[in-house]
Amino acid sequence: MSLLPRFRGRQLVIALPYAWLLLFFLIPFLIVLKISLSESVLAIPPYSQMLSFADNQLQLLLNFNNYLFLLSDSLYIQSYLQSLQVASVSTLLCLLIGYPLAWAIVHSRPSTRNMLLMLVILPSWTSFLIRVYAWMGILGNNGFLNNVLLALGMIDSPLQILNTNTAVYIGIVYAYLPFMVLPLYTALMRLDYSLVEAAADLGARPWKTLLTVIIPLTRGGMIAGAMLVFIPAVGEFVIPELLGGPDTLLIGRVLWQEFFNNRDWPVAAAVASIMLLLLMVPIMWFHHSQRKELEGRP
């Protein structure tokens, strides 16, 4: 009898997060999917019902026009591609900046290590929006960066950085870098440094050791960091909206416009559904590679 409550407690611990995901992820997603298969109408809510009952007939209406519309209009394909491109390049930049950064933190003295790690996390404690606004102040034509460069005489006229894709990249890399650094830090901390010494002992030069030993053994951290940057970056809205220019057409922005400007909920829902579908690919790959890594190590 005494086993029963414990057993129930264990089930509860597992059931609670699943209930949470069901309630706040799966059901909303199904609602979005449902809306994407309806027609836009002038009503409240502004879409047609999927099920209708008239003349003793239950009618199920599945409208695929929204999806066909997305495929036929190059605007959407363009913005999907641009989103994927911005997210990929930002992820790569985060990796290139984050890896040496994480390495340096791991190899600093233990007393300074925690402080350096705090410095990486600290910006996340202030509002995301304020930090993006701060970048507007830095990158603007009359902003801090241009003023410094002008004062130093390095440029004659202000550089147009704000409202370009460059500003979007700067913003995304800045905002998501901690999400790259933390998993890399963990992976590099876990790395057995006698393996690095063993590689050197066997004649591998530093860069060869990096490629054949250090990178393969920290792959898990690299993939985890890449996912944490890539997935939110694909749907990022605030940064391109505030820092990007008129030619920065990312899917998050298109989604917003479709939803709030055009008030076309079904098309907006279709845009969101396809974005999720696109993100499933790297998530599945991540899952697969993690399972492989678990098999590789007992």
Added chain:
Amino acid sequence: MPDNTHNQDPLAGKATPEAFLEIQGLSKLFDGYAAVDDVSLTIRRGEIFALLGASGCGKSTLLRLLAGFERPDQGQILLDGHDIAAVAPYDRPINMMFQSYALFPHMTVEANIAFGLKQEGLPKAEIAERVGEMLRLVQMTDYARRKPHQLSGGQRQRVALARSLAKKPKLLLLDEPMGALDKKLREEMQLELVNIIEQVGVTCVMVTHDQEEAMTMAGRIAIMDKGRLIQVGKPLDIYEYPNCRYSAEFIGSVNLFDGVVARDEPDTCLVSCPELEHPVLVNHGQSVAEGQAVTIAIRPEKLQLCDQDLPQDDNWLSGEVEDVAYLGSLSVYHIRLASGKRIMATLPNRHRSHKGNPTWGERVSLRWEADSCAVLQD
């Protein structure tokens, strides 16, 4: 005493043994503290040499200096006539077997052994041939495709050894080679490792804190303490002729008596110790002066049981058995002397019963040979 059949020095007959590895005045400081302090050492070609010491004595730092993971603050390391102190680890013809083995977990056994050869840019066929040869040497051919985590501790050690021998290094370094194995496997692997190393003929420096391991495996031993070499010699020399208290106490058990040289003659010297009723006569060469304070060291197994007090006036003692520890093949007797000093004596258990061996509270007399004790001058 452990088996020491391979302790015979192959170069003993030569007048000037060939110095293959020469360490001269080597020092390494960590935060102002000398981990290795002015060490000079000569190691011969083909020799298995052990650095023995307690943890923190600097033996591992010395090994890391040889491997190139640490740069010396002072001194030279001459390998086959070339100073390698400033050479990077990846350019040294030296390979190391790590204490944790440091096998690459993402590579198969084959790939681990091939790693060093690939760095040399050898042709594929040659690498494959050499890997096969190494796998046969350590009898791991059947496990070539396994990953390290699929191997037992002993198998991992074989792979680590094969990997460190694959490049035919001039010098092989072993860091606590048996540290990760359990006792039973340890004894087995000690002799096997020596066989493989001697088969290959590589000069080898090993680090260990286990005196039995050092005595079993090495031809010569250096005892280290506080970054300095205390004594260098063959296992027998170090055990039988310790040159100081530290080395006498570090290897095996020993009874120590403080005394003063009472009489000094060409071949013998007589030492009187306040803790002993009778003086100690030592008959092997000692350069001591009369009146000098020395320490007499007698190993517990050198003491022999006598039935009654002896007529002679030196080299014997008597006392009361205070404690007996039965260890199977022998028993350790803790004996309290009249002076209050407690000493240890080990006696073999020749009979199944305790017949003939003293027991608790019994008064015993013990004697020793004039050449079986050592005079320590520090």
